[in-house]
Amino acid sequence: MQHTARPARIAADDLRVVLDHWQHMRDLIDTARPRTGAEYLRALDAHDAAEAALDRAAAAPEREHLVLAEQPAPLRLHVVDACRAVEVTLCSLADEIAAEVQRSPITPPRRAVAGDAAALDLELLAMRDAADERRWRYNLSEQRTAPRAAEWLLARLHDEAGPFLPLDEAQRARIGRIAREAARRIERTVGIEQRRAYPMDDRPCPWCGATLTMHRGGSDADAVTCENGYDCGAPVPVVEGRRTWAAPHELVALEQALAAAEQRRKRAEARRRQRAAARAA
Structure with missing residues (x-):
């Protein structure tokens, strides 16, 4: 969606x-707390070097304790x-x-002229x-x-x-x-x-024209609600007083309905422009 x-x-x-x-x-x-992008990369390089050293230590068990003692804490x-x-x-x-x-x-003057205040x-x-x-x-x-x-x-x-x-x-x-x-x-x-609500101000409900709201984040899946609740004729359940699109097939159907509504709006706008042009002519 x-x-x-x-x-x-x-x-x-x-x-x-x-x-x-x-x-x-x-x-x-x-504990090193890298501060810049370059330091993050250096930290990753250090981690890779530590892993390589541990691999070498695995091939030489008698020296493993010495190698381990030389490694930084893992990132x-x-x-x-x-x-x-x-x-x-x-x-x-x-x-x-x-x-x-x-x-x-602003481009400075190419040549300085003595005494030229401007x-x-x-x-x-x-x-x-x-x-x-x-x-x-x-x-x-x-x-x-x-x-x-x-x-x-x-x-x-x-x-x-x-x-x-x-x-x-x-x-x-x-x-x-x-x-x-x-x-x-x-x-x-x-x-x-956290769960957040994003008003879809530019895309009203295709069934009733009310404001739709996208809900994202947290542990729940994305969902869209219509503020009109039972007064909205959309074919989805009313949850806590709002029509709610939550299942994947419901969200797909809503996207299709929104796209169709946008096309209808554009066609109506084109007809209005044509009528206005005809009256002006």
Whole structure:
């Protein structure tokens, strides 16, 4: 079950999960607590080297106790993998969005002319613009972290001032999809995954036109509910006062009904435009 857009406030909530729980993820790794993507990779290399040493020790039992004594504590590799996946994904997303909305730095004058106040002002302006902390940095490794990417994307969702164009709906939807997956990966890893409700404001119920809500996360399977309950004529059960699509075949049928309703809406819109054009003619 998919839908194309979610309200920005939900995407913002997902990015805040990254900000609020990133330290928890790092704390779960081991006492070394790697801090950057490069350090995660070095930690994995160290773990592989430790495993190789243990394999060699198995072939020489008389030295096994010496080799074991030299090995670091084992990493919780599933946590390392989760950290690395979230960090790479969010930084890559920030790269993509910045390439589309971030204004290029002001170009300083090519040649400085002694006594030219305007050229000096332009040079100072260019330096300040290039050093603007609000900019996303493609190559500054110490700033390419999951929290920094989440903060930057959150600022774009909120249309905060800076050298940026506003996000369009497709960019907001892209951030929402990736932020949701990053948040769910973190929640699963640190054991705080919760059930969430996502209003499907852009896709009303095909049977009654009321608001549909997607319910995801936690231990239960995905489900969709219609707020009209018994007043909705959808062919699914009413659960706790709401029509509820929960079984896989019900969700498939709902997706098909939503697609058909969208097609009807587009055809009706096309007919309205044709009538308006005919009246204008």
